[in-house]
Amino acid sequence: MQPEKYIDQYRHALLNDVIPFWMKNSPDLESGGFFTCLDREGKVFDTDKFLWLQCRQVWCFAMLYNQVEPRREWLNMALTGAKFLQKHGRDDQSGNWYFSLDRYGNPLTQPHSIFSDCFATMAFGQLYKATGDEAFKTIATDTFYNILKRQDNPKGVYSKAVPGARPLESFALPMILCNLVLEIESLLEPALVNEVIGHGIDTVMNKFYRPELGVILENISPDGTFSDSFEGRLVNPGHGLEAMWFMMDLAERNSDEQLAQRAVDIAIQLIEYGWDHEHGGIFYFLDVKGNPPQQLEWDQKLWWVHMETLITLLKGYLHTGDERCAYWFERVHAYTWSHFSDPAHGEWFGYLNRQGEPLLTLKGGKWKGCFHVPRGLYQCWKTLEAIQAKVPLNV
Amino acid sequence: MQPEKYIDQYRHALLNDVIPFWMKNSPDLESGGFFTCLDREGKVFDTDKFLWLQCRQVWCFAMLYNQVEPRREWLNMALTGAKFLQKHGRDDQSGNWYFSLDRYGNPLTQPHSIFSDCFATMAFGQLYKATGDEAFKTIATDTFYNILKRQDNPKGVYSKAVPGARPLESFALPMILCNLVLEIESLLEPALVNEVIGHGIDTVMNKFYRPELGVILENISPDGTFSDSFEGRLVNPGHGLEAMWFMMDLAERNSDEQLAQRAVDIAIQLIEYGWDHEHGGIFYFLDVKGNPPQQLEWDQKLWWVHMETLITLLKGYLHTGDERCAYWFERVHAYTWSHFSDPAHGEWFGYLNRQGEPLLTLKGGKWKGCFHVPRGLYQCWKTLEAIQAKVPLNV
Numbered sequence: 204m205q206p207e208k209y210i211d212q213y214r215h216a217l218l219n220d221v222i223p224f225w226m227k228n229s230p231d232l233e234s235g236g237f238f239t240c241l242d243r244e245g246k247v248f249d250t251d252k253f254l255w256l257q258c259r260q261v262w263c264f265a266m267l268y269n270q271v272e273p274r275r276e277w278l279n280m281a282l283t284g285a286k287f288l289q290k291h292g293r294d295d296q297s298g299n300w301y302f303s304l305d306r307y308g309n310p311l312t313q314p315h316s317i318f319s320d321c322f323a324t325m326a327f328g329q330l331y332k333a334t335g336d337e338a339f340k341t342i343a344t345d346t347f348y349n350i351l352k353r354q355d356n357p358k359g360v361y362s363k364a365v366p367g368a369r370p371l372e373s374f375a376l377p378m379i380l381c382n383l384v385l386e387i388e389s390l391l392e393p394a395l396v397n398e399v400i401g402h403g404i405d406t407v408m409n410k411f412y413r414p415e416l417g418v419i420l421e422n423i424s425p426d427g428t429f430s431d432s433f434e435g436r437l438v439n440p441g442h443g444l445e446a447m448w449f450m451m452d453l454a455e456r457n458s459d460e461q462l463a464q465r466a467v468d469i470a471i472q473l474i475e476y477g478w479d480h481e482h483g484g485i486f487y488f489l490d491v492k493g494n495p496p497q498q499l500e501w502d503q504k505l506w507w508v509h510m511e512t513l514i515t516l517l518k519g520y521l522h523t524g525d526e527r528c529a530y531w532f533e534r535v536h537a538y539t540w541s542h543f544s545d546p547a548h549g550e551w552f553g554y555l556n557r558q559g560e561p562l563l564t565l566k567g568g569k570w571k572g573c574f575h576v577p578r579g580l581y582q583c584w585k586t587l588e589a590i591q592a593k594v595p596l597n598v
Numbered sequence: 599m600q601p602e603k604y605i606d607q608y609r610h611a612l613l614n615d616v617i618p619f620w621m622k623n624s625p626d627l628e629s630g631g632f633f634t635c636l637d638r639e640g641k642v643f644d645t646d647k648f649l650w651l652q653c654r655q656v657w658c659f660a661m662l663y664n665q666v667e668p669r670r671e672w673l674n675m676a677l678t679g680a681k682f683l684q685k686h687g688r689d690d691q692s693g694n695w696y697f698s699l700d701r702y703g704n705p706l707t708q709p710h711s712i713f714s715d716c717f718a719t720m721a722f723g724q725l726y727k728a729t730g731d732e733a734f735k736t737i738a739t740d741t742f743y744n745i746l747k748r749q750d751n752p753k754g755v756y757s758k759a760v761p762g763a764r765p766l767e768s769f770a771l772p773m774i775l776c777n778l779v780l781e782i783e784s785l786l787e788p789a790l791v792n793e794v795i796g797h798g799i800d801t802v803m804n805k806f807y808r809p810e811l812g813v814i815l816e817n818i819s820p821d822g823t824f825s826d827s828f829e830g831r832l833v834n835p836g837h838g839l840e841a842m843w844f845m846m847d848l849a850e851r852n853s854d855e856q857l858a859q860r861a862v863d864i865a866i867q868l869i870e871y872g873w874d875h876e877h878g879g880i881f882y883f884l885d886v887k888g889n890p891p892q893q894l895e896w897d898q899k900l901w902w903v904h905m906e907t908l909i910t911l912l913k914g915y916l917h918t919g920d921e922r923c924a925y926w927f928e929r930v931h932a933y934t935w936s937h938f939s940d941p942a943h944g945e946w947f948g949y950l951n952r953q954g955e956p957l958l959t960l961k962g963g964k965w966k967g968c969f970h971v972p973r974g975l976y977q978c979w980k981t982l983e984a985i986q987a988k989v990p991l992n993v
Contacts (some may be wrong), residue, residue, distance in 0.1 A: 240889075242889070242890070248887075248889040248890070249826075249827065249828060251827065251890065301760075302758070308761045309763055310763060311757050311760055311763050311764055312758050312759060312760065313759070313760055315758050331958055333945065361758055363697070363707050363708050363710050363859065364706065364707060364708070365696075365704075365705045365706055365707065365708055368704055368705060369700065370704045412973065431644075432644065432646065433644060433646070433964065434767065442948070464614070484904055492643075494635075494637070494643040495637070495959065495960040495963060496646065496958075497642070497963070497964055499894070499895035499898060499949060499957065499958075500894035500895060501949075501957075501958075503894060538601075543823065556892060556897075556951070558953075561892065562896075563842040563890040563891075563894075563896075564896065565890040567893055568890060568892070569828065574937070585878065
């Protein structure tokens with residue numbers, strides 16, 4: 204691993220391509236908040252505002268302000284999004300965050316997704332760090348406690364499942380809590396932080412990771428058994444790979460080398476499982492028994508899957524020096540930069556077909572915003588720097 | 599158009615390939631009802647029972663019994679499905695039909711889809727025709743009246759939309775009612791039949807069909823205006839093409855030649871709009887403004903789209919003699935038979951990628967069952983015969 208080969212590439216793309224793309228094209232100067240539906244060149248093609256993406260963009264600019272340098276324009280971007288969210292984001296009655304709003308902030312879709320709340324917590328947590336404004340702290344912590352309260356029944360009245368018929372626990376929420384708790388660690392009681400972390404690690408590594416299958420399942424029965432159903436057989440390799448860098452961050456915090464090595468071992472299993480040996484790239488969805496998955500997009504190559512994998516492989520290498528991480532990093536790096544980045548018009552494509560051609564040429568939409576690409580570029584840049592600083596120790 | 603070139607091909611595939619495939623592989627001899635999740639060779643890979651497909655398969659076998667010949671084995675297939683549905687299909691409280699059950703009939707998913715009810719009406723209507731059993735008639739008519747009662751708010755409590763925020767009417771229900779009412783015409787008061795038909799034709803041809811855009815939209819505002827949103831811009835060419843043969847059936851019933859010609863003109867517009875000039879086949883979803891659609895499966899080629907289009911083109915030719923129908927029939931026929939049918943293992947693939955290769959090799963799943971292929975083969979066969987019988991008039 205020669206980190207110096209890559210550091211500039213990641214830093215430069217973040218600061219000179221991706222962030223300027225969103226600064227230029229996404230602010231809604233009239234109504235506040237951000238446009239996220241941007242075509243290949245950055246032109247707005249839809250004005251709806253999706254809470255996941257509004258919150259994630261606030262988080263992104265506040266994080267850059269906190270971690271890279273305190274540029275006033277970045278803080279202003281975060282603040283303009285936050286103002287819109289404070290005014291329009293929550294259902295007054297429940298305090299839950301909506302799923303989508305129209306351009307003007309009128310709610311379109313009910314607060315059915317607890318992930319809106321997760322990303323709101325991240326956003327206002329970072330913004331509190333940036334500004335010290337107590338109002339932001341209150342929003343972050345209130346929302347976090349509300350998530351904990353709802354976590355055993357996250358879909359609430361919006362679930363279409365018949366209660367009790369086939370209870371399933373989903374990987375996404377416990378996994379994201381492992382990241383979220385580190386985001387707002389300083390705002391919480393240490394006992395609560397330790398409880399959430401302990402529970403999160405156990406759930407991810409001992410319940411959803413299945414050594415006998417070599418994968419992380421997306422849904423399991425509450426008693427931990429395998430559910431032989433479409434949901435129970437579902438594997439999303441990129442999701443598991445993302446979770447492994449959350450695990451490595453927790454391992455670093457807890458100085459738990461064993462956890463880091465286990466996360467690396469699982470990550471390597473997942474990438475070997477999810478890699479498309481015919482066309483390259485990582486599949487979006489697979490059925491663990493090899494049956495046809497329900498998702499028609501199963502063979503597509505998604506930007507976030509590859510970005511998160513790059514982070515995991517670099518963190519894995521940093522913490523363990525495992526050469527498999529270096530090998531796979533080079534391979535995924537080569538695929539990712541040659542297929543997702545779009546030097547002609549800036550930012551990255553989000554959705555490729557199996558063959559690696561853009562399936563949609565958008566740069567942002569209902570699910571892709573200013574988040575995975577900049578967070579990933581930042582994380583890779585900083586991890587490469589840490590590897591470089593550590594290199595004399597490894598050789 | 600030389601119908602004799604094709605008649606045997608459609609009849610033979612129906613009676614010697616497709617129907618035997620389902621007879622052999624789908625009955626659940628232990629718990630009743632049908633398995634529909636069948637792999638390429640017909641092996642069951644999941645045992646959940648989806649109401650749409652259970653009902654459609656009952657309809658299919660009862661229809662064959664009524665229309666082709668009264669084979670006892672076909673009626674038995676329909677009856678075994680009906681018995682399972684009578685016992686497990688409905689929510690006792692509301693009388694609404696569930697979306698899915700487990701193998702044993704325990705409800706898994708709430709009755710959130712009014713289309714379960716539509717297909718139940720079709721199933722029990724055909725079965726009443728086959729048997730004269732009043733219990734079947736009652737189920738068909740009760741369910742139909744229940745649909746009419748729910749039609750203005752079909753999703754009911756399962757909608758995630760904020761009420762009133764962006765009201766949209768969907769094409770699917772009025773379109774399917776145009777077919778459903780003919781299915782059970784003899785069980786209804788003539789005044790009601792005429793009302794549903796009149797309203798259906800008007801809604802499809804004057805509200806959802808947009809002459810200024812040359813397409814049928816999937817969702818419009820209740821006042822008939824265009825909604826510039828993901829939902830409002832959505833076009834599903836195959837859905838509109840299917841609706842056009844429903845219109846032609848109504849035109850035939852009403853001896854309305856003008857309606858038949860209009861349906862042909864729209865069908866030709868839709869196929870010219872939806873045809874993939876690069877790889878052949880009809881796209882699944884398009885955005886009418888040319889923006890990236892939300893559906894990641896937008897460029898895929900689906901079996902039902904092509905089957906329904908073949909029916910429409912043949913009926914169009916039968917009723918109008920329009921040579922554009924003959925031209926497009928030959929083209930779609932060639933694509934469909936060379937890409938979807940699977941002589942090696944029987945039945946048809948359901949999902950192809952844009953390039954025309956099988957994306958999933960299943961023969962049945964959560965959405966593909968014993969319905970579009972056999973119904974389409976039957977409809978094409980019979981329409982080809984009618985064209986043949988009429989040919990001397992056309993030359």
